[in-house]
Amino acid sequence: MKSMNKENLAKIKKMLTVAYYEKETVEIGESWKSRVMASIQDLRPSHQVDFIEVFQRILWRLVPVACGLIILLGIAVSQMNLISDYELVDMMFEDPADYSLLALNGY
Amino acid sequence: MQHDSSLRPDDTEIIHQILDGHTDAFESLLIRYQELVSKIVRRHVPHDDITETMQDVFIRVFQSLPSFRAKGDFKHWLTSIAVRTCYDYWRTVYQSKETPISEITEKHQEWLESVIHGEHGTLIEEKGSCEEAKEILDWALAKLSAEDRIVLELIYLEGHTCKETAKLLGWSVANVKVRSFRSRKKLEKILSEVMGIY
Numbered sequence: 001m002k003s004m005n006k007e008n009l010a011k012i013k014k015m016l017t018v019a020y021y022e023k024e025t026v027e028i029g030e031s032w033k034s035r036v037m038a039s040i041q042d043l044r045p046s047h048q049v050d051f052i053e054v055f056q057r058i059l060w061r062l063v064p065v066a067c068g069l070i071i072l073l074g075i076a077v078s079q080m081n082l083i084s085d086y087e088l089v090d091m092m093f094e095d096p097a098d099y100s101l102l103a104l105n106g107y
Numbered sequence: 108m109q110h111d112s113s114l115r116p117d118d119t120e121i122i123h124q125i126l127d128g129h130t131d132a133f134e135s136l137l138i139r140y141q142e143l144v145s146k147i148v149r150r151h152v153p154h155d156d157i158t159e160t161m162q163d164v165f166i167r168v169f170q171s172l173p174s175f176r177a178k179g180d181f182k183h184w185l186t187s188i189a190v191r192t193c194y195d196y197w198r199t200v201y202q203s204k205e206t207p208i209s210e211i212t213e214k215h216q217e218w219l220e221s222v223i224h225g226e227h228g229t230l231i232e233e234k235g236s237c238e239e240a241k242e243i244l245d246w247a248l249a250k251l252s253a254e255d256r257i258v259l260e261l262i263y264l265e266g267h268t269c270k271e272t273a274k275l276l277g278w279s280v281a282n283v284k285v286r287s288f289r290s291r292k293k294l295e296k297i298l299s300e301v302m303g304i305y
Contacts, residue, residue: 008223012298013263015222019240020264023149026157028141033134036162040133040169
């Protein structure tokens with residue numbers, strides 16, 4: 001099959017390149033911008049979940065809060081009148097009659 | 108250095124704001140780069156689909172922002188996304204087999220002959236002549252695959268190097284070289300057929 005020579009192809013290429021760049025411009029109006037922004041608002045950036053990043057960003061920020069909570073809980077527990085198992089056994093040995101009354105009441 | 112100056116400091120700042128959840132800040136990027144995106148998209152996509160494709164580009168940019176490296180060139184990154192979106196546009200069109208192939212008439216053949224014989228040498232800007240050139244170009248490109256089309260547009264018509272094209276499309280340089288050679292040969296064959304050269 002015969003094909004066009006290089007010179008002719010170069011001429012055609014020149015014309016096609018001009019035509020390629022001679023494209024009509026489009027008017028980008030406010031409505032288009034609003035439409036794009038509305039679509040963007042419906043989306044959220046698809047963050048890839050990186051455990052280390054999450055740990056650094058969030059978990060470390062929670063450390064002071066956690067420490068504060070531990071201290072508060074410690075104070076609260078010390079203020080409460082809780083009876084431990086050790087204290088219950090101690091009470092039984094010291095006053096068996098009182099313990100049997102507690103046992104009868106379901107304690 | 109071009110590499111550093113192309114990334115204006117506010118781009119990085121805006122990107123950080125967007126990633127921190129201030130999606131409204133994206134409007135600044137939209138305003139700043141809509142002209143660039145429009146310029147790229149209108150070369151590759153038919154007039155009626157330009158605004159929709161531009162919207163796809165910006166949505167893709169927004170979704171891909173977390174993967175953008177702050178030290179990189181944002182303009183180049185955006186250009187690459189725009190080109191790939193145009194390529195995807197043609198892939199979808201070819202898959203749906205909705206490619207409009209206009210008819211080539213005697214008028215077009217005569218035009219090609221007049222170009223070869225130098226009649227249009229000084230009339231490149233001539234309006235009618237350009238319309239015929241556009242129709243022939245659209246017709247010829249519609250006969251190529253989406254891959255051949257994008258490579259031909261970037262290398263043959265826009266004058267990008269194989270390396271630049273490979274970077275824009277995310278393909279290997281060897282793939283682009285082979286594609287470029289084959290697509291150019293295909294275009295030459297198509298044009299030869301129009302001219303009736305067998």
